Amino acid sequence: MNQAWHSLTSEEVASRLDVDLRHGLSETEADNRLASSGPNAIPSAGARAPWRIFTEQFSGMLVQILVAAAVFALTIGEALEAGVILAIVLLNAVLGFLQESRAEKALEALRRMAVGRATVRRGGRICEIPADRLVPGDIVLLQTGDGAPADGRLLESIDLSVQESALTGESVPVRKDAAAVLEPATALADRTNRVHLGTQVVYGRGSFIVTETGPSTALGATARLLESVTAEPTPLQKQLDGFARTLAYGVAGVTIVVLLLGIAGGESFRTMILTAVSLAVAAVPESLTALVAITLALGAQKMLKQGALIRRLPAVEALGSVKVICADKTGTMTENRMTVSVLDVAEHRLELKLGEPDAEGLAAEIAGHPAIDLLLIGGALCNDGLIENPEDPHGAYRVLGEPTEAALVLAAARGGRLKTELEAALPRTGEIPFDAGRKLMTTVHGPAADGACPGVVVRYLAGGRFLGLTKGAVEAVLPRADTLWVDGDEQPLDAAWHERIVQAHDTLAEKGMRVLALGARRLDAPPPAAAKATLESGLSFIGLIGIYDPPRPAVMQAIAECRQAGIKAVMITGDHPLTARHIAEEVGIDTSGGVIGGSEIAAMTPAKLRNAVKRCAVFARVAPEDKLRLIEAYQSEGWSVAMTGDGVNDAPALKKADIGIAMGRIGTDVAKEAAQIVLLDDNFATITAAVRQGRAIYDNLIKFIVYLLSCNLSEIAVVTFAPFLGMPLPLLPLQILWMNLVTDGLPALALGMEPPEDCLMERPSLSASELIFGRRGLNLMLAVGALITELSLGVGLAYWLGGSGAWQTMLLTVLVFSQMAVALALRSRSRPVGQLGWGSNPALLGAVAATVLLQLAIVYLPPLQAAFHTTALSLGDLAVAGAVAAAVFLGTERIKLAGFLRRG
DSSP states (O other): OOOOGGGSOHHHHHHHTTOOTTTOBOHHHHHHHHHHHOOSSOOOTTOOOHHHHHHGGGOSHHHHHHHHHHHHHHHTTOHHHHHHHHHHHHHHHHHHHHHHHHHTHHHHHHHHTTOSEEEEEETTEEEEEEGGGOOTTOEEEEETTOBOOSEEEEEEEEEEEEEOHHHHOOSSOEEOOTTOOOOTTOOGGGOTTEEOTTOEEEEEEEEEEEEEOGGGSHHHHHHHHHHHOOOOOOHHHHHHHHHHHHHHHHHHHHHHHHHHHHHHTTOOHHHHHHHHHHHHHHHSOTTHHHHHHHHHHHHHHHHHHTTEEESSTHHHHHHHTOOEEEEOIIIIIBOSOOEEEEEEETTEEEEOOTTOTTOTTHHHHHHHOHHHHHHHHHHHHSOOOEEEOTTOTTOOOEEESOHHHHHHHHHHHHTTOOHHHHHHHSOEEEEEEEETTTTEEEEEEOSOOTTTSOHHHHHHHTTOSEEEEEEEOHHHHGGGEEEEEETTEEEEOOHHHHHHHHHHHHHHHHTTOEEEEEEEEEESSOOOGGGGGGGGSSEEEEEEEEEEOOBOTTHHHHHHHHHHTTOEEEEEOSSOHHHHHHHHHHHTOOOTTOEEEHHHHHHSOHHHHHHHHHHOOEEESOOHHHHHHHHHHHHHTTOOEEEEEOSGGGHHHHHHSSEEEEESSSOOHHHHHHOSEEETTOOHHHHHHHHHHHHHHHHHHHHHHHHHHHHHHHHHHHHHHGGGGTOOOSSOHHHHHHHHHHHHSHHHHHHTTOOOOTTGGGSOOOOGGGSTTSHHHHHHHHHHHHHHHHHHHHHHHHHHHTTOTTHHHHHHHHHHHHHHHHHHHTTOSSSOGGGTOTTSOHHHHHHHHHHHHHHHHHHHOHHHHHHHTOOOOOHHHHHHHHHHHHHHHHHHHHHHHHHHHHHO
């Protein structure tokens, strides 16, 4: 039922659902409704079978070309080459299957959140039933620690607070009010008279009438949204697929041209068929998919050591090109832990340093300002939070209870006022529980134990035996106060003091803080039950307490590093705009473009939203659908987007983003399964380290892709253009396959192991159009390929015209040596290789040396000479080949540096 239940009274809801609030549904009626509405579970429609996941690994164009290349290899009798190619294809499919099968667990994680039991009122009695048998109209009872088993309208709320951050992004538990009747347009995060599946009761108790179950719940809507989201391929995946299509047409055209030219030049039809097929096999970089997978796997291992668990290998390279990080505020930029940051008393304000378990100087402040001491004591006593391990010598206290109250207890402990000791000296003898209508909580403590009572309390009581404390919203406490306690003396609370308190409150609220006030009262005896209401009048106003969810300590530096790297940090949160702005300013996110709310996003056209995301970096009160629209807006600008988050509300956006990053400790299962990366330490700074590592890996991917394709291009060009120069077939089919085998494997893999360069985080992020297969990448490949072709073909032509019987062997050797020179030159795309140090990548030196030795083996060992139809070269010939390779090395250095400088 799509109704605004929050805009109706509980009686109206019960009437529309046809249920008696005193007795609940009968078992017969509940069974009928279950048959009609279905079980209270999120359906699993759309899950892919394992066999389908596996077969989809063969759908890529490059994989299909590799399979065709394997068939070609078999047609020319190269079973070994065909076997290697097919093994690579199978390895790639297995890796992809293992990664993608885990992604299907995202919806299963959503369903697990609904599993459990519920306490309900049926047929006039209280019973416990499986949560999946709940139906609309059921009356459910809640208490502290329970998870809401469905969506519903509250019937009763007694000090009820519900943690909804996993669903709405709000960091502060929501105080619920069953009596509230709200406007129909009230946002999900502000519906204080409702509870939702997937949220948790952190304090109090209550009951609600079920209005939605299973797929009809807010969580179910998120599940449907997650099902509808298609994960975006990474920039490299997109370009590899486009490259494969171009390659398919190009290879087909070149092989036909070579075949026709060879036959026209007098070569036998069989020889040219074998040559054309060999050239097609050589043109396809069959090692590319395996090299990419291996390089990404090695990078994932390095990232794991830094606290980032890579769930899907393509995410590694995507990190290297990310241009926008859209971060959720709660639990990502902040600690998701309410903390007292300001204590404000008459004529004095103390700002507490965050992150210190026992702040030095706080004791001195207490000694010099009794009102601060009394404010801390009152906040701890008028409080239902419980402190654990109070004897810890390091002050690493743990507090149980509602987060705001836990913050007050912890602040007092940091000031040396442990709640356990305070309660021993001033036991609670009376209370008025918190009520959302009053916005107050009041407790009575005493009689004061002789010798154990804090001096400031003795001073305040001035002979009294019982201490009354009232804590709550400023607008509720201030009208009930007649006096103000100013460092040990009571003064009338006149208009000037009243204005000063209101201004102090507004200042703290503008900084995104939740502000509480504390009042006190002297009592000679505990009041009788009938007179408890008088406790909340005639108060002494003690002071204000500013509480907020602090940013993580390393976030500011991490965002500064992102800015240096040309990455835009964006805050997307379900929290209040004022809170979002304050946290954004504190961590260094640009707020000059203002804060845009979810309602504004919903009203924007796609064009207006694209303009908005360019200027604005802070978005508040954002719904899951809004997050998707924001990510799509950035992606439409050609920007690679990373999204961080921890809640159910983040899951669709995590899946849609180019790179989804979930929090490992506080993150929900849904968020972790939807993301490609999980931060094990929940530290935003780990993202910067992961981006740095991702850029290093991406940089190395570009290096060996340029190497592979420029070398393959030169092989094709030599065979294609030789007939135009009047030369016979320059390379035999087996020689082509040999060269492809020894140059495409180990050297390219070793390039992928190159250590990261120091300047990686100083370069701007690349857009999708600027990546390896963009204009600059193609220019580099074409220029290097042309250089190898020109020099090697020139040497081959000179030897052939000179009548040398070793001209084919010479041409083959020059090509192999030149490709090794390119591998050495491409160790860096922005710096001369000499600046890197020749010993910094021993794997590459070993791979180049091994390749050269293998080439010399087929040139000088008689059995291999016979197999590959080679002729021994003289020392002079080797010197020429070495000189050409040196020229290729120097030329590649010049080409790459010129291209990099033009780019900068």
